[in-house]
Amino acid sequence: MSDTILDVANLSVRYRGSDAPAVRNVSFALGRERLGIVGESGSGKSTVGRALLRLLPSAEVTADRLQLQELDLLKFSEREMLRVRGRRMSMILQDPKFSLNPIRRVGDQVAEAFQVHFRSSRKEAKAKALAMLGAVHIRDPERVYALYPHEVSGGMGQRVMIAMMLMSEPGVVIADEPTSALDITVRLQVLGILDELVRERGIGLIMISHDLNLVRNFCDRVLIMYAGQVVESLPASRLGEAEHPYTRGLLAAQPRIGGNREPLKVLERRPEWKRPLEEMRA
Numbered sequence: 221m222s223d224t225i226l227d228v229a230n231l232s233v234r235y236r237g238s239d240a241p242a243v244r245n246v247s248f249a250l251g252r253e254r255l256g257i258v259g260e261s262g263s264g265k266s267t268v269g270r271a272l273l274r275l276l277p278s279a280e281v282t283a284d285r286l287q288l289q290e291l292d293l294l295k296f297s298e299r300e301m302l303r304v305r306g307r308r309m310s311m312i313l314q315d316p317k318f319s320l321n322p323i324r325r326v327g328d329q330v331a332e333a334f335q336v337h338f339r340s341s342r343k344e345a346k347a348k349a350l351a352m353l354g355a356v357h358i359r360d361p362e363r364v365y366a367l368y369p370h371e372v373s374g375g376m377g378q379r380v381m382i383a384m385m386l387m388s389e390p391g392v393v394i395a396d397e398p399t400s401a402l403d404i405t406v407r408l409q410v411l412g413i414l415d416e417l418v419r420e421r422g423i424g425l426i427m428i429s430h431d432l433n434l435v436r437n438f439c440d441r442v443l444i445m446y447a448g449q450v451v452e453s454l455p456a457s458r459l460g461e462a463e464h465p466y467t468r469g470l471l472a473a474q475p476r477i478g479g480n481r482e483p484l485k486v487l488e489r490r491p492e493w494k495r496p497l498e499e500m501r502a
């Protein structure tokens with residue numbers, strides 16, 4: 221891993237009115253790499269992503285450290301966070317339809333992302349938006365610029381969202397299930413674009429997913445979350461050597477093409493799985 225872009229220590233989140241914290245003592249450092257956060261539904265993955273951007277008005281968020289390059293985010297007011305969100309750290313969500321304004325042309329929305337952050341002229345923002353639509357491999361940027369969100373396919377919409385997010389040249393991108401609504405060929409194209417962001421633009425990418433196989437093949441490192449905690453953290457290439465019983469259970473429950481035709485294993489959760497690997501070893 222190269223130099224640290226984002227450093228998180230003991231991040232915890234409790235939603236108001238809830239007895240148990242949704243996220244407990246999550247720590248990690250992100251470099252110019254692809255970091256996967258994987259875990260079952262409700263394990264707290266998206267809450268981590270939203271807490272980093274402080275998009276949780278109905279929750280109590282605490283941490284010992286939330287450092288984004290030179291910025292100490294723990295000291296930032298809501299007003300100061302407005303300049304961090306989208307500018308220094310961005311998020312891509314599963315369904316672009318919820319993030320795009322349905323009554324405005326997609327190109328104007330991409331251009332606006334530039335105008336807002338850099339206070340540029342409309343002409344300059346349009347030129348930059350067209351270049352960025354080209355950079356995410358949209359073949360005819362002029363034509364796509366003029367389309368409305370309902371006129372673009374899911375994969376094209378996701379590329380438009382990535383272009384919009386890149387306009388501000390963020391250092392960290394959080395992608396929350398960015399490809400789960402896409403078919404397999406389009407999914408591979410979008411993953412290819414995200415991969416380019418890391419290799420060519422040097423961003424740090426956090427890929428939130430429930431798909432262990434995707435994370436194993438795409439990411440450099442993986443954090444495994446269970447019941448709000450990171451129970452194990454390891455290089456993606458060494459996932460097969462995972463030791464935590466929950467991770468081992470997840471791996472055993474993966475369907476395999478071409479494997480023996482056996483009934484798929486069902487994951488039976490145990491109370492002791494709530495202990496991270498280090499505690500189990502101690």
Ligand SMILES: Nc1ncnc2c1ncn2[C@@H]1O[C@H](COP(=O)(O)OP(=O)(O)OP(=O)(O)O)[C@@H](O)[C@H]1O
Pocket residue numbers: 235236238242259260261262263264265266267268278430
């Ligand atoms: N706005 C909210 N108010 C109260 N509780 C919430 C809220 N959002 C999430 N939770 C709870 O926090 C826990 C973690 O949810 P989170 O969405 O982070 O999990 P996840 O791992 O991302 O799941 P999924 O894969 O289904 O998105 C869950 O128990 C969920 O019910």
